[in-house]
Amino acid sequence: MSVLHLLGAAGDGGAETYFVDLVEALARAGLPQAAAIRRHPGRQARLRAAGVPVRTLPFGGPVDILTRPAAAGFAALHGTKAAVAWMNRAARHTPRGPWARIGRLGGYYSLKYYKGFDHLVANTEDIADWIVAQGWPAGRVTCIPNFAAAPPEVAPVDRASLATPEDAPLLLSMGRLHDAKAHDVSLQALTRLPDAVLWIAGTGPEEAKLKAMAEVLGVAPRVRFLGWRTDAHALYRAADVCVFPSRYEPLGNVVIQAWAHGLPVVAAASQGPKALITPGDDGLLVPIDDPEALAAAIARLLAEPMLRARLVAAGQARVEADFSEAAVVARWKTLFADYGAL
Numbered sequence: 001m002s003v004l005h006l007l008g009a010a011g012d013g014g015a016e017t018y019f020v021d022l023v024e025a026l027a028r029a030g031l032p033q034a035a036a037i038r039r040h041p042g043r044q045a046r047l048r049a050a051g052v053p054v055r056t057l058p059f060g061g062p063v064d065i066l067t068r069p070a071a072a073g074f075a076a077l078h079g080t081k082a083a084v085a086w087m088n089r090a091a092r093h094t095p096r097g098p099w100a101r102i103g104r105l106g107g108y109y110s111l112k113y114y115k116g117f118d119h120l121v122a123n124t125e126d127i128a129d130w131i132v133a134q135g136w137p138a139g140r141v142t143c144i145p146n147f148a149a150a151p152p153e154v155a156p157v158d159r160a161s162l163a164t165p166e167d168a169p170l171l172l173s174m175g176r177l178h179d180a181k182a183h184d185v186s187l188q189a190l191t192r193l194p195d196a197v198l199w200i201a202g203t204g205p206e207e208a209k210l211k212a213m214a215e216v217l218g219v220a221p222r223v224r225f226l227g228w229r230t231d232a233h234a235l236y237r238a239a240d241v242c243v244f245p246s247r248y249e250p251l252g253n254v255v256i257q258a259w260a261h262g263l264p265v266v267a268a269a270s271q272g273p274k275a276l277i278t279p280g281d282d283g284l285l286v287p288i289d290d291p292e293a294l295a296a297a298i299a300r301l302l303a304e305p306m307l308r309a310r311l312v313a314a315g316q317a318r319v320e321a322d323f324s325e326a327a328v329v330a331r332w333k334t335l336f337a338d339y340g341a342l
Contacts, residue, residue, distance in 0.1 A: 004035070008093060081339060106250065246267070
């Protein structure tokens with residue numbers, strides 16, 4: 001008996017990264033699994049290193065007639081009892097068979113792709129409530145959040161390697177260079193924080209625009225565009241404040257990761273962060289699209305070490321209670337057991 005995970009995306013976004021993180025965690029917990037994914041050498045290597053059999057498939061558009069039957073054969077080969085589709089493209093190609101079909105939703109996706117599925121998993125309560133509001137039976141929706149982990153053996157990135165003074169207040173912003181992530185707001189806030197340095201980790205269509213904006217604002221010498229990074233743990237450990245000004249964010253995995261790494265968070269009050277953060281308790285929230293408020297909140301954190309320490313302690317307690325690997329894996333195993341996959 002096993003679980004087959006299907007991922008039709010080819011990129012390196014947060015969902016794709018967490019896909020591998022969860023499959024690895026479930027493997028550590030002893031769950032037999034297989035994975036059908038689009039070709040991605042790095043992802044394939046990590047999955048195989050975890051002992052997970054991998055099959056690469058096209059996961060193409062409507063004219064792709066190869067992926068679904070190939071996935072069905074792969075599922076049968078591995079005695080699949082539950083097939084988990086990660087996002088819409090995978091759901092479109094998840095075959096029917098003698099296994100439960102489970103959709104994993106990390107946003108407010110069109111439910112047309114999940115017609116006939118047995119169960120949906122949302123990674124926030126708000127998404128779960130939205131699914132039910134669309135007419136999906138409440139008994140076939142489960143909220144299982146993402147987990148966060150901070151490997152103790154990972155050292156901080158050497159600031160000197162990124163031309164950053166050791167004594168400079170260091171701000172870290174993680175996420176695709178996309179309008180929804182509001183990195184432009186972070187750049188505007190930086191104009192009000194004359195001693196701070198900002199690291200922006202991510203790639204995306206807004207890169208040229210953001211670099212030009214940094215030049216116009218006069219902050220380019222204090223901004224490091226890091227591109228796509230595979231050392232997120234080391235980046236979190238090096239920074240002083242995590243800055244997360246997203247205009248639209250259904251979850252806010254960056255908040256959870258910052259908590260796990262002992263990094264205080266300032267976030268815009270978009271859906272995910274607003275649902276996660278209790279202002280003044282485990283983080284600070286500011287209005288969306290308000291660089292002045294963002295700068296003021298960052299300045300407050302930098303000036304008040306006791307506040308930083310209190311927020312960090314509360315955030316780490318939240319992770320241990322709700323977002324630890326053990327807690328999240330246990331919830332997935334319970335769901336799989338309900339469908340005979342354990």
